[in-house]
Amino acid sequence: MKIKLSITERMKVNELIQDQTGSNSTLKLIRLAMEELSFSEQEAKDMELKQVPTGDGKTSMYWSPKYVDPMKECDIGEYATSLIVKKLKSLNDAEMLHQEQNSIYDKFIETPAK
Numbered sequence: 001m002k003i004k005l006s007i008t009e010r011m012k013v014n015e016l017i018q019d020q021t022g023s024n025s026t027l028k029l030i031r032l033a034m035e036e037l038s039f040s041e042q043e044a045k046d047m048e049l050k051q052v053p054t055g056d057g058k059t060s061m062y063w064s065p066k067y068v069d070p071m072k073e074c075d076i077g078e079y080a081t082s083l084i085v086k087k088l089k090s091l092n093d094a095e096m097l098h099q100e101q102n103s104i105y106d107k108f109i110e111t112p113a114k
Contacts, residue, residue, distance in 0.1 A: 001081040004071040007047070009104050010037045011061060016087045016101075017080060026079065033080030084108055 005013065014037045020030050039049060048064035076084070088105050091097045097105060 001078070002073055002075050003107055004073050005037070005104070005107070006069050006071055007039075007063065008069075008100065009107070010039075010072065010074065012100050012104055013037055013076075013084060016084055016104075020083065029077055029079040030083070033076050036074050036076060081108070 014034055017030050017033060020027070022030070039047075043049075047067040050062050051059040052062055054060050084104075085108050088097070088101065088108055091101065092105060092109075
C-alpha cells in the first residue's frame with residue numbers, strides 16, 4: 001500500500017507495529033515496514049531530529065520548528081498494512097484511539113490509498 005504520511009504519522013504508525021511478535025518471516029516483514037517509515041540520515045539532518053529522554057525510560061522525538069513537514073509516500077507491504085489496519089480497528093472498537101492516531105485511522109481505514 002502506498003500512502004502519504006507526515007513525520008508524526010510515520011512515528012505513530014511505527015509505534016503501532018514496533019512491539020509486534022511473530023515468526024521470523026513475519027518479523028522481517030514488520031522490519032521492512034519500519035524501515036520504510038523511518039528517517040534517512042539526510043532527513044534527520046535536515047529536520048534537526050533529536051531524541052530526548054522523558055525521564056520514564058522512554059524518549060520523545062523533536063525536530064526544528066522551521067522544518068516544513070513534507071509528506072512522504074511510504075510503500076508498506078500487504079502484511080504490515082493488514083496488521084496496522086487490525087490494530088487501528090481494535091483500538092477504535094475499544095474506544096482507545098488517541099488524537100494523534102486519528103489521521104492515520106482516516107488514511108488506513110476511512111480512505112485507504114489504492
